[in-house]
Amino acid sequence: MxxxxxxxxxxxxxxxxxxxxxxxxxxxxxxxxxxxxxxxxxxxxxxxxxxxxxxxxxxxxxxxxxxxxxxxxxxxxxxxxxxxxxxxxxxxxxxxxxxxxxxxxxxxxxxxxxxxxxxxxxxxxxxxxxxxxxxAFTTGKLRDIGIWFIGLQACLSYTVAGIAKLVSAEWRSGTAIKDVFSTKTYGSKKASLLLQKYPSANRFLCWNVIVMETIFPLCLILPWQYAIVFLIWGFIFHFFTALIMGLNSFFWAFMATYPAIYFINHQMPWHLF
Known part of the structure; x- marks a missing residue:
């Protein structure tokens, strides 16, 4: 339990x-x-x-x-x-x-x-x-609601970000990640040169992010052995975002929501059947 x-x-x-x-x-x-x-x-x-x-x-x-x-x-x-x-x-x-x-x-x-x-x-x-x-005032039900709220908010954040990228011409054309890596604030010269050399890799990464973010809420209802793929993807995504772009705060903020997602996933069968 x-x-x-x-x-x-x-x-x-x-x-x-x-x-x-x-x-x-x-x-x-x-x-x-x-x-x-x-x-x-x-x-x-x-x-x-x-x-x-x-x-x-x-x-x-x-x-x-x-x-x-x-x-x-x-x-x-x-x-x-x-x-x-x-x-x-x-x-x-x-x-x-x-x-x-x-x-x-x-x-x-x-x-x-x-x-x-x-x-x-x-x-x-x-x-x-x-x-x-x-x-003295909190019940198990209220804590349950809090955990559900955190997990659902994380999934909503991913989906909104994915849809926003989907309507962006730069992301759909597969140039967005290379363009970001070319900036001074969040860029990486090595990563930018690598993606310029291999444009197909840039397109793959862009669409990988679009698709995985948009369908991320599936991790709530899929059997755990499949749902965990989304959490592994999220870990890798945020880890390299922190490593290359310096956005380490995103890594910890979103990793903190993953135990809540795990909890919801293991509770979901009781709500579906």
Whole structure:
């Protein structure tokens, strides 16, 4: 029997590894939040203070300086480490993950220009775990709903991404991946040259991503020995995306949803028959 507590804890542990890595990355480059930095609050605050300089966020301005955010990131690291020692279903564990969620929300006020789909997925998972594991008020049914929500959201994300690629001429023509690898931000000179040399490989990779992302929800209803192919594909896809493009946050955010997909797949026969 698959235990909901174990699935929830596994989701949290995998996600926490990714959050710890991304938080340490922010600590390493914390000067980007300095007054002259790329994510200076002098600029970021304009989103919140266009009409009124005395906005709700005014008391928090000092926190969004480089030293203030460094302190916030250090606290976040301590919260993540603490979650390794306290189960999610315990009162202490729930308080720790709630504080972790607060730290993510606060930091998002100044990092919104650099956020991506992995940040949204991470925040969604954190909020779901908080709401579905409230001590003394949470039932097994509510935890069940939370796990289903995480797994279904992952499948929806893949399918939407696949359909978006399907309607793109660049992806259908088989040039998109080569073009991405040719960029400065997410590119790789070696990978770009390799795909230029073998255009058929580029077409195969493009259509491989389109097809697998679009039909990814099949992993929920197929027998496990076939469904696992989708999860292996997802692992390889995100691993090489992280390796070549540097998008390691996507790897951990989506790997954290795979235990939920595993749970749904093993529950599905009870709903179909």
């Amino acid at each position: 698959i235990l909901l507590n174990d699935i929830s804890q596994t989701v949290l542990i995998i996600l926490s590894i990714g959050l710890l890595i991304s938080t340490l990355e922010y600590l390493k480059k914390v000067q980007i939040f300095s007054p002259n930095g790329l994510l200076s609050w002098n600029v970021m605050q304009l989103k919140w203070t266009k009409q009124n300089e005395k906005s709700f966020f005014k008391p928090l301005f000092k926190l969004f300086s480089a030293p203030g955010l460094a302190a916030l990131f250090i606290i976040r690291c301590l919260l993540i480490i603490g979650l390794l020692f306290f189960p999610l279903q315990s009162t202490t564990g729930w308080v720790l993950i709630s504080l972790l969620g607060v730290s993510l929300l606060m930091a998002s006020l100044v990092t919104y220009y650099g956020s991506d789909g992995s940040d949204q997925m991470s925040m969604l998972i954190i909020i779901t775990l908080i709401l579905c594991n409230l001590p």
